[in-house]
Amino acid sequence: MEHYTPSTPESATAQNLRHDWTLAEIESIYTLPLPELVFRAQSAHRQNHAANEVQGCVLLSIKTGGCPEDCAYCPQSAHYKTGLEKKDLLDVDEALASARAAHAQGATRFCMGAAWREVPKGEPFERVLTMIRGVRDLGMEACCTLGMLTQPQADALAEAGLTAYNHNLDTSSEFYGEIISTRTYKDRLATLERVRTAGITVCCGGIIGLGESRRERYGLLRELSSLTPHPESVPVNMLVRVEGTPLAGQQTEDPLELVRMIATARILMPKSFVRLSAGRLSLSDEAQALCFLAGANSIFMGEKLLTTPNPETDADQRLLDKLGMRLIPQTQADAAETSAHGRG
Ligand code: SAM
Numbered sequence: 001m002e003h004y005t006p007s008t009p010e011s012a013t014a015q016n017l018r019h020d021w022t023l024a025e026i027e028s029i030y031t032l033p034l035p036e037l038v039f040r041a042q043s044a045h046r047q048n049h050a051a052n053e054v055q056g057c058v059l060l061s062i063k064t065g066g067c068p069e070d071c072a073y074c075p076q077s078a079h080y081k082t083g084l085e086k087k088d089l090l091d092v093d094e095a096l097a098s099a100r101a102a103h104a105q106g107a108t109r110f111c112m113g114a115a116w117r118e119v120p121k122g123e124p125f126e127r128v129l130t131m132i133r134g135v136r137d138l139g140m141e142a143c144c145t146l147g148m149l150t151q152p153q154a155d156a157l158a159e160a161g162l163t164a165y166n167h168n169l170d171t172s173s174e175f176y177g178e179i180i181s182t183r184t185y186k187d188r189l190a191t192l193e194r195v196r197t198a199g200i201t202v203c204c205g206g207i208i209g210l211g212e213s214r215r216e217r218y219g220l221l222r223e224l225s226s227l228t229p230h231p232e233s234v235p236v237n238m239l240v241r242v243e244g245t246p247l248a249g250q251q252t253e254d255p256l257e258l259v260r261m262i263a264t265a266r267i268l269m270p271k272s273f274v275r276l277s278a279g280r281l282s283l284s285d286e287a288q289a290l291c292f293l294a295g296a297n298s299i300f301m302g303e304k305l306l307t308t309p310n311p312e313t314d315a316d317q318r319l320l321d322k323l324g325m326r327l328i329p330q331t332q333a334d335a336a337e338t339s340a341h342g343r344g
């Protein structure tokens with residue numbers, strides 16, 4: 001197959017970002033010889049981002065388990081017996097204590113996740129808004145992932161100073177139904193649209209290792225890159241297999257597929273933060289280094305993601321030291337990605 005030559009990093013710096021990548025073009029990038037792929041991704045990366053820095057983010061599950069959705073990968077779905085302990089919405093103080101600890105660890109972004117299909121009205125939502133204000137007052141970026149939103153809810157989140165809203169498309173529209181039956185791709189896109197309309201930055205990515213083919217990955221990358229503007233943040237997760245979920249017995253994914261996914265995302269969406277998200281515990285230091293070379297510039301720090309384990313902060317610090325890399329300093333990151341309605 002003829003390999004497509006992607007738009008040069010120069011044109012990307014001139015804001016000439018493309019939203020019309022075709023499946024064939026995406027395939028020809030994804031399947032480039034690995035040295036060529038990583039070189040092109042690294043070139044795009046250096047034109048748009050500091051070469052040796054990654055953003056440190058910390059996740060907190062503010063409402064755990066009992067989710068009515070049936071996402072086949074998720075330990076928090078009420079449809080599966082995963083033995084997860086359910087927890088009601090945390091108090092504001094608990095959440096902010098966790099945010100302060102994240103700040104002390106050097107994180108610049110604090111992400112709060114709730115196992116909701118959609119945001120409940122009334123006091124719980126008001127409590128989340130108070131948490132967001134508190135995180136912003138610490139000088140950190142605040143991100144939330146709370147399920148589907150109405151427009152007034154998105155507007156209220158923006159008003160509270162929310163930097164980013166995470167809502168993943170997860171996989172291609174064609175494969176989506178194999179993984180989730182309780183909502184549609186269209187529902188997902190509608191919430192993303194509301195987030196955009198509210199002026200909150202979009203954090204939207206997906207998962208590899210669900211049993212999808214490469215074609216499904218190209219489909220996801222096409223959907224993400226067709227969003228206009230591109231999501232400012234693109235998390236790339238590798239499935240964490242959890243006992244009790246339908247995907248517990250899924251085959252281990254080849255880490256080089258993750259590297260290809262990250263590199264292709266970097267080339268298609270050169271200005272976005274590409275986040276090396278779930279699945280790092282199963283990656284060697286060398287595989288993570290390749291992900292950084294391929295253009296990943298963010299990690300989740302701390303011993304837990306939402307409910308599953310993640311590398312210890314000390315281990316991550318040792319890895320970054322070994323690679324001669326560092327976390328994006330706190331003052332710089334505060335300015336890096338702010339909401340249109342940002343308070344700080
Ligand atoms: N309930 C909200 C939602 O689905 O939008 C927010 C929380 S949900 C846990 C956030 C994302 O985490 C999912 O969209 C999925 O991409 C990722 N995720 C969940 N479980 C995972 C797993 N076992 N392995 C990898 N990624 C996972």
Ligand code: DTB
Nearest residue numbers: 113145235277278305306307308
């Ligand atoms: C995202 O794409 N990955 C993060 C964040 N956004 C919210 C969540 C990963 C969750 C992994 C499974 C768990 O720990 O429950």
Ligand code: SF4
Nearest residue numbers: 067069071074077115
């Ligand atoms: Fe619920 Fe989100 Fe888990 Fe799906 S991924 S079951 S929506 S918490």
